[in-house]
Amino acid sequence: MSSRGRALAGLSALAGLAPSPVLEARLDRAAPLLRQLAPDPSLDDAGWAALLDATTVQETSLFRSPGQLAALEAALPPLLLAARAAGRPFALLSAGCATGEEAYTLAAIAQHAAMLHAPGTAIRVLGLDISRIALNDAETGEIGLRMGQPLAQVPDAYRPWFRGAGEVPRLHPALRDCLAFRRASLTDLPDDLGCFDVALCRNVLIYMTEAAKRTVLEGLARHVLPGGLLALGPTDRAGAPFVPLAHGLYRHG
Ligand SMILES: C[S@@+](CC[C@H](N)C(=O)[O-])C[C@H]1O[C@@H](n2cnc3c(N)ncnc32)[C@H](O)[C@@H]1O
Structure with missing residues (x-):
């Protein structure tokens, strides 16, 4: 060969x-x-x-696909309340997190929703990717190292989570504290990954073979809690046990 x-x-x-x-x-x-x-x-x-x-293609941004994220935000309150009632952290996964902006976005949305609807709920966000250089950037917590206008899609209500000195945006310490990053392949998820209330797997499956897409979705089905949410990219589809909602969101049935 x-x-x-x-x-x-x-x-x-x-x-x-x-x-x-x-x-x-x-x-x-x-x-x-x-x-x-x-x-x-x-x-x-x-x-x-x-x-x-x-x-691998590391293109990403804060609040990418804002319509889908607004639908996700609207669906969070009952999930947050359930996690708080069970006395456990609310867990979110950015599957294929690239340089971290999707994980930072999830942290902001979940912290914001917890403050409003379920104060006191601990938030944990894991960013997972196969690329070492992308993860190195993600772990710095620096926003938009490769972007021109990193806050362009960030809704006004979320700007305080990214306010820095002058023009340079910065992650709020409360977001930094709930973030972790890990290197693995989505086609071979680690057994000790844990389970998540919400998983985003966006703009990743599009680069994969049909067999790999199936493997990734089967893996995610094992790591999304029953009743939890999965968000996919615009061209992706998931079957059972995921039940389609609007905006590329699925509920683990
Ligand atoms: C285009 S970025 C998408 C980033 C983010 N999800 C978004 O939508 O903005 C795709 C990311 O998926 C990662 N990736 C590709 N194949 C992967 C795999 N098998 N396991 C984990 N990450 C993978 C790439 O390294 C890259 O960082």
């Missing part, structure tokens, strides 16, 4: 990535990396990790 064929097969095995013009163009740019690949694809191998960093 050619080094390019080996790279494509490895990216599919590790991350579920499907061949596409985007992936081909990224492989062209990453050609020198193809010579350093260990025979067995592994997330822990430096050569394969570098290839994953170079070929």
Whole structure:
């Protein structure tokens, strides 16, 4: 097999990535990396990790798809109250979090809703991604390192959560405190990941093979609590046990 064929097969095995013009163009740019690949694809191998960093698409922003997020926010109060009544933290997952802006957004929405509807509820947000460089950015808590206008889509009510000195936005300490990040593949979710009231998996499945999409959705079904919510990207669909609502939201039935 050619080094390019080996790279494509490895990216599919590790991350579920499907061949596409985007992936081909990224492989062209990453050609020198193809010579350093260990025979067995592994997330822990430096050569394969570098290839994953170079070929995954890390585009993201705060409050991306605001209509869907508004629908999510409206559905949170009963879930927050249930978590508080059970005496446990309210847990949210950004599955494919890229540089963290989606996890920061989830933290702001959940903290805001908890303040209004279920004060005292602890919020925990986990950002999960396969890319080391994206996660390094996410962990800094710095907003929009690669963006021109990072607050462009942030609704007015949420601006105080991102207010910094002058023009530079900054995560409110209460958001920083509830965030954690972890490296893993969505196609092979760790057993100790825990369960979530809300999971977002947006603009990730679109890059995957059909088999990988099924694997990811099966994995998420094991880690979203019954009655919990899943949000997908505009072209994605989930079947049972997820029940479709409006705006690309699903309830774990
Ligand atoms: C286009 S970004 C989407 C970011 C965010 N969810 C959003 O909608 O703004 C896709 C992210 O998914 C990650 N990704 C791709 N395949 C993955 C996999 N198998 N496991 C975990 N993360 C993956 C990429 O590294 C990238 O950071």
